[in-house]
């Protein structure tokens with residue numbers, strides 16, 4: 322107990338944190354400046370906090386310092402505004418983490434080759450922090466992960482420093498809910514769920530996020546971890562369901578997009594999800610399987626999640642079969658020897674992120690069947706090297722022109738980017754297979770050329 326106030330050391334630590342957060346005295350350390358970390362840093366700068374942005378990737382840090390973006394939907398102007406105000410300090414020097422009061426970890430949580438959780442980034446990051454941990458600091462994991470990660474993995478690493486969680490320093494978990502490219506919701510408008518195992522730690526984490534946005538405290542670390550997985554599993558299951566309905570309705574001559582558009586007019590009890598070429602992205606394609614893995618350790622199964630995964634991972638193959646049928650029926654051609662243009666490499670519209678993109682599966686399968694395949698994506702000029710699809714690495718987006726488009730037998734729309742001129746595409750090519758309903762608003766004159774898949 323403190324002699325003056327009667328508060329325990331943990332309560333005193335929390336009270337000091339709350340006061341310093343309210344006075345904007347806290348220094349916020351953002352660790353990992355990717356799709357999540359960069360907008361989060363921007364959010365805190367916008368609220369008047371000093372932000373220490375740490376990433377071992379020197380190219381990213383140089384870019385931030387130069388006011389240049391490396392994420393398409395975050396403009397150069399936004400990055401220069403962050404740096405120009407003097408509140409953001411970007412560094413590759415891990416020793417400077419001691420300067421920050423709150424350390425927010427925004428590092429990758431992928432799956433390994435066996436589709437099991439790969440926590441190597443989280444572990445490495447926690448070790449980096451542990452080596453420099455000082456009393457009074459708050460460490461928050463924002464990366465998506467299975468319930469138990471903060472308690473079973475992070476806490477022991479941090480306590481390896483000799484300091485005790487909940488007494489000398491604090492641990493919390495606050496899932497990142499950022500939706501890259503979504504202009505309606507961002508770091509300052511999406512409520513933050515915050516979980517910690519003691520009242521003092523929860524108070525400290527709430528104090529950090531409260532100036533940013535609405536805070537939703539939950540009772541412990543693992544509950545907060547479970548909230549994020551629940552949100553993403555909900556999406557996975559519903560995406561799988563609407564893809565299954567697409568297949569069934571198609572066999573009955575019913576258009577799924579028309580069905581969903583009409584169904585969503587119900588003002589309650591229904592939420593629209595849309596079919597596509599498969600499952601992609603760094604979240605929905607991965608996170609649910611973190612729970613599958615952890616459930617096994619508890620002797621439980623996640624049959625719903627696995628079934629949903631099976632349904633959506635079968636979609637790219639189905640798209641390729643539609644392409645084969647369209648080429649054969651409309652052009653009397655085989656996939657073998659055909660020139661095919663995949664439109665959209667990103668896993669979803671208007672972003673430059675091709676992680677886990679179903680387009681990559683479609684490209685690989687078309688090539689396996691003997692097609693010559695190129696892609697066009699206005700947001701991805703060169704395909705990145707991904708562990709799952711090394712064969713696509715270095716592919717270059719074609720330059721858009723009516724002449725270039727006319728060289729293909731068929732286009733397959735895998736991503737419905739707004740920046741693509743679908744009328745010009747349909748005008749230039751003899752055949753378009755549309756997995757996203759991107760051509761819905763086109764003139765009926767193109768109807769003969771367009772196949773939905």
Ligand SMILES: NC(=O)c1ccc[n+]([C@@H]2O[C@H](COP(=O)([O-])OP(=O)(O)OC[C@H]3O[C@@H](n4cnc5c(N)ncnc54)[C@H](O)[C@@H]3O)[C@@H](O)[C@H]2O)c1
Nearest residue numbers: 353354355356357378427428429430445446464465497499
């Ligand atoms: N991208 C999204 O839309 C999104 C949304 C919600 C949650 N998430 C989750 O947030 C986390 C981060 O995702 P992201 O998309 O920002 O990833 P990202 O790959 O874009 O960025 C991660 C950053 O972490 C850095 N990094 C790697 N190892 C590090 C280490 N040891 N120490 C410090 N920095 C390190 C990388 O250099 C990179 O800049 C993941 O768990 C993801 O599931 C992502």
